[in-house]
Amino acid sequence: MTRSFSLAVIPGDGIGPEVVSEALRVLDETARIHGFSFTQTPYELGAERYLETGEVLTDETLAEIRGHDVILLGAIGGRPGDPRIPAGLLERNLLLRLRFELDHYVNLRPTKTYPGVATPLRDPGEVDFVVVREGTEGPYTGNGGRLRAGTRHEVATEVSLNTAYGVERVVRDAFRRAQSRRKKLTLVHKTNVLVHAGGLWSRVVDEVAPEFPDVTVDYLHVDAATIFMTTDPARFDVIVTDNLFGDIITDLAGAISGGIGLAASGNVNPDGTAPSMFEPVHGSAPDIAGQGKADPTAAIGSVALMLDHLGLPEAAAAIDAAIMADITERTGPRTTKEVGEAIAARVAGDVAGA
Amino acid sequence: MTRSFSLAVIPGDGIGPEVVSEALRVLDETARIHGFSFTQTPYELGAERYLETGEVLTDETLAEIRGHDVILLGAIGGRPGDPRIPAGLLERNLLLRLRFELDHYVNLRPTKTYPGVATPLRDPGEVDFVVVREGTEGPYTGNGGRLRAGTRHEVATEVSLNTAYGVERVVRDAFRRAQSRRKKLTLVHKTNVLVHAGGLWSRVVDEVAPEFPDVTVDYLHVDAATIFMTTDPARFDVIVTDNLFGDIITDLAGAISGGIGLAASGNVNPDGTAPSMFEPVHGSAPDIAGQGKADPTAAIGSVALMLDHLGLPEAAAAIDAAIMADITERTGPRTTKEVGEAIAARVAGDVAGA
Numbered sequence A, B: 001m002t003r004s005f006s007l008a009v010i011p012g013d014g015i016g017p018e019v020v021s022e023a024l025r026v027l028d029e030t031a032r033i034h035g036f037s038f039t040q041t042p043y044e045l046g047a048e049r050y051l052e053t054g055e056v057l058t059d060e061t062l063a064e065i066r067g068h069d070v071i072l073l074g075a076i077g078g079r080p081g082d083p084r085i086p087a088g089l090l091e092r093n094l095l096l097r098l099r100f101e102l103d104h105y106v107n108l109r110p111t112k113t114y115p116g117v118a119t120p121l122r123d124p125g126e127v128d129f130v131v132v133r134e135g136t137e138g139p140y141t142g143n144g145g146r147l148r149a150g151t152r153h154e155v156a157t158e159v160s161l162n163t164a165y166g167v168e169r170v171v172r173d174a175f176r177r178a179q180s181r182r183k184k185l186t187l188v189h190k191t192n193v194l195v196h197a198g199g200l201w202s203r204v205v206d207e208v209a210p211e212f213p214d215v216t217v218d219y220l221h222v223d224a225a226t227i228f229m230t231t232d233p234a235r236f237d238v239i240v241t242d243n244l245f246g247d248i249i250t251d252l253a254g255a256i257s258g259g260i261g262l263a264a265s266g267n268v269n270p271d272g273t274a275p276s277m278f279e280p281v282h283g284s285a286p287d288i289a290g291q292g293k294a295d296p297t298a299a300i301g302s303v304a305l306m307l308d309h310l311g312l313p314e315a316a317a318a319i320d321a322a323i324m325a326d327i328t329e330r331t332g333p334r335t336t337k338e339v340g341e342a343i344a345a346r347v348a349g350d351v352a353g354a
């Protein structure tokens, strides 16, 4: 019996299409070797689409995308400061809309150091942690507004919304992941200042902890977490945190582990009520788009996360192993396509000396 | 004519008293050499005081403190997780209360690398920037609450409050500082998600910029800022940002520049309507309190910021030079007191070979 799934592909803007096409190359090869199949539907969404048509994401397109088993996304975003695109429009109405409407409450962001890959840290140690970032609440809900906008008397608010329901489900997911790893969970928040949201997060972690007696729990303020991220990142196993803190510390995590070009992510709906979405952490990088310079590794790693989510752990592991081998043996600069081909060849076992 | 000022001293908890007493040693010596004088009033506030008396900061004490020219603070905070101290109680009702009531809208946090000081970065370059962190608004206002607290239906909110008045004054201050430095200002925010607050911050920066035509302005999302902080911190000159983002990136800045033990800060009221307050960025570190292990350099650097604020730039520069010389020539570990004495001796010019 051949496993088969339907894939919605959103290449997006800038380097998005380039890295996605290498990710698909590796997916194709993996499907061939590991005996599964998939169908793909491309969706042209993003800055270009918006500039051409004024459309961001219609309800019809969203409904169509929802009909797939899983989504692969490249990157969304026009040129920084393009006056034709209001700040946050694409983020809110496309990327965040997908995350919110498809209930991607687990934003999964693993970080690893690779032997031989230079990092900005003198001595990162052996880093291998995963951030479980809440994906559907917190300061990302779009709540808030502007009073007397544009005047000297303007007041602008942002409301962070946090529910026991929302926090509990992501905390429980993080505990489960910790249990299947090194059994250490770190809550990152700012409970000494954000006492309301912080109180809720702390309480939920305390209440869920007894269900996972073999998992050690600790807590760090987000400011202190950034310190440890640079001085002792190897201390972390699973970090659970809110939407905004997770955004910040995962970019930092990408940086200290050797570059955001390697950082994969999954926007996961663990309950399966809607398709999960996998994407590199990096943005659309319009400054290097179309030059074949972008590193597709993060997009390819996102395919591995996707296969794992789909219940194809061996296929996922094959991609991860291929990435690890490729990264470790990297020498000079290669094009986007060369990296994709090299990793695909490794998945196929078709590598000189492999 | 001898300049004289009155100093309120809040040694606080943990290592606070130890580092403050070295800061006062250096201040004494600097006053002697540079011909100014000061009176000091100690205020026993913090976790210990709270545990003994149940008092955090009374209106009477606040009024007394307000009567001084300037405040020196060590660190506030009991043992992490002490069940007798509700989360955030001391932070909100003491430290943040002082910052808010005394209108410390400029939270000034300079970062420098020192020759010879190890940093976690392989190659930080020559780092010399200052973060102008807004100190009286944003997510720090305590706005928000908990509905159905403690139940499965709890909703907890945090409201970030931002006003044109509040943003404009701190942005203008940051432009002024940029003008007297390398003329580069970076706004750090998250305008693509926090569109309301982000819209206000961007607008104000755009509107104030023409008054400072020689200052180059750029913008970074807070997540991207953490990347540059590790890959190219030398690019920054003046960063202006909101209260929460400033909290996060200044701890990171402390870490990458060689340790939070060196990071000084000022909570400045530039209008002089109330005393400004100077404090090390580090916390009370109860785990090493009373052992003479704490590095007093950040507290001593905070005294330099204080003297500069008081219009004694030469005295401030003398302390900074003494710190620089001391740090550069550090060898083995020294006690808190030894570091204080060494820096005081340098200020006095009383150093073998100096």
Ligand SMILES: CC(C)[C@H](C(=O)O)[C@@H](O)C(=O)O
Residues within 6 Å of the ligand: A091, A095, A096, A247, A281, B192, B193, B223
């Ligand atoms: C583009 C932006 C809305 C997004 C976020 O803040 O979540 C990005 O930074 C990320 O981390 O995926």
Ligand SMILES: CC(C)[C@H](C(=O)O)[C@@H](O)C(=O)O
Residues within 6 Å of the ligand: A192, A193, A223, B091, B095, B096, B247, B281
């Ligand atoms: C102790 C805490 C309230 C404080 C803050 O968040 O401002 C501290 O982290 C700081 O940076 O001074």
